[in-house]
Amino acid sequence: MIDFDEALALVMEAARPLGTETVALGEARGRILAAPVIAMVDAPPADVSAMDGYAVRERDLEDGGSLRLVGTSWPGTGFVGSVGPRECVRIFTGASLPDGADRVVIQEIVKRNGEEILVQEPLGRGRHVRLRGSDFRTGDRLLDAGRLLDHRALVAAAGADVGEVALWRRPRLSILGTGDELEEPGGARLRPGSIPESVSLGVAALAEQWGAIRIGRYRLKDEPEAMTVAAEKALASSDLVVMTGGASVGEKDFAKSVFASLGMEIIFSKVAIKPGKPVWLGRVGDRLVLGLPGNPTSALVTARLLLAPLVAGLVGRNPASALCWRATPLAEALPPNGDRETFVRACLAGGRVQPLPNQDSGAQRVLAEADVLIRRRPGAAAAEAGDTVDIIDF
Structure with a gap:
């Protein structure tokens, strides 16, 4: 039996990305970049107005007086021509800022009379012009490999005119739940x-x-032959197989022996934690197999501590990013801890x-x-x- 830090180190070592694929940006939300995103365009692509108003030559405003309106610049079409002396363009x-113009006067301080405008208030310091490439230039690296494509990153990638991105492949997951007593939710009361x-x-x-991508969830009786058939099918179609239950030392705890018969190499077989001591990890070829306890709390705690970083690493993230501990003060006292590392269910x-x-493993x-573990x-x-204790989001 190994301690939690040793088990976590072995999980992180096993949690290697599975390969890459190219995906349309619109389908990439929540995925991890396998290659950086490089800007394909300048942003903005030209000098553009930052406000609604009038594009002018600043030197024409120094002497006061009105300016003559000679056209309109719309987003996407702009204005054909140049702004000459004492002329302006509605923008x-x-x-795009018309040729010859170097400033935008906001419409709120302008009085318009037909094709003439008059600036009625002092100009502020802002010129209200976004210069070409002031956000980024063609060829700039906007997002690094390993970045999660969240809502903010998607905006940056799309703004760079990137239509497809290289992503780490998501692991295909099968879950095998074992136990003669188990029934699908909604049917247990009938048996x-x-x-x-x-x-x-x-x-x-x-x-x-x-x-992860769940491709199968199977409920199995504690029958070695049927479990072996299911395990073979799961290994053939999955990158990661999770088996719940059958991990202890009872007469019907067959989980490890079933995968051992299929050539599994055990990475670790027990961890000195509470709850969840029977958790184990193995490998069959290039497939990973994680065994979780059958008790609900034990299963969810060990899944949060070991399955989350395992999946994080497989999808291209840093596995450690799944375990961000933070110090938080206790609301009430805790007794001395025993000889196993313990993860206390708690709320903020x-x-x-x-x-x-209720800290029972079957609760x-x-x-x-x-919502947290201590x-x-x-x-x-x-x-x-x-007193402060280390907690993690549960």
């Missing part, structure tokens, strides 16, 4: 002795949140972290209430209200 935000299979739904949602309230009363209601090191002394 709108984003429209005495059964319980709803809840774990795989939460695990799948968490993995998809970090970038008023800038403090409140441990939740499900508490999962809806907990990290307690092995042998940690009692902590008082107001």
Whole structure:
């Protein structure tokens, strides 16, 4: 059995990107860049107006008097011709500045009388002109490889006239939920002795949140032959297989032996954490297999701690980005910790972290209430209200 930091280091070592693909920018939201985004155009592509108003020659304003309106510059079409002495052009935000003009006078300080305008108030310091390439130039690197394409990055890429991007491929995920007692949600009450299979739904949602593509979710009886068939199918179609349950030492805990029969190399088999000690990681060829405990809280805690960084690395992110701990004061005291690293389910309230009363590994209601995990090191002394502890979003 290894400690949490050792297990995490092994997960990070295994979490290598899977390869690249080219994707239309409109389909790239939430994905990770495999190559930088280089600007294909200048932005703006010409000197343009930053306001609605009138494009003028600044020297014509020095002596006062009216200017003659000779045309209009619209965004996308501009104005054909030049602005001569004591002339001006009506201009709108984003429209190209006409030849000869060097300033935009905002419409709010202009009085217009037919084809004549008169500037009625003192000019401010701003010229209200965005110079060509003042945002970026053709060939500029706007986004680095490894960048998450969030809403802000998508705007920058689109503004650079980039229609396709090179992305790291998303891992295909299959989840195998094991247990004779399990029934699909909605059907458990119809079969005495059964319980709803809840774990795989939460695990799948968490993995998809970090970038995996779920291609299958299967509920299996504790029957080695059927489990082996399902495992073979999952390995054939997936980059990552997660098996929930069957990871302990009971007479029907077959998870590891099933994959061992398919040639699995164990990376680690137990981790000294609470909850979630039976969690394990293996490899079959170039496929990864993560075994999670069957108890709901244990499964979700270990998935958050180990599956999230695993998927993050597979999609091209830094695996460590999935585990951003921060120091936060306690709302109430915690007792001394035991010899296993413990992750306490808790919630944030008023800038403090409140441990939740039910810390049972099989609890499900508490999962809806907990929004953070408190990290307690092995042998940690009692902590008082107001002491700081390390937490992570759950």
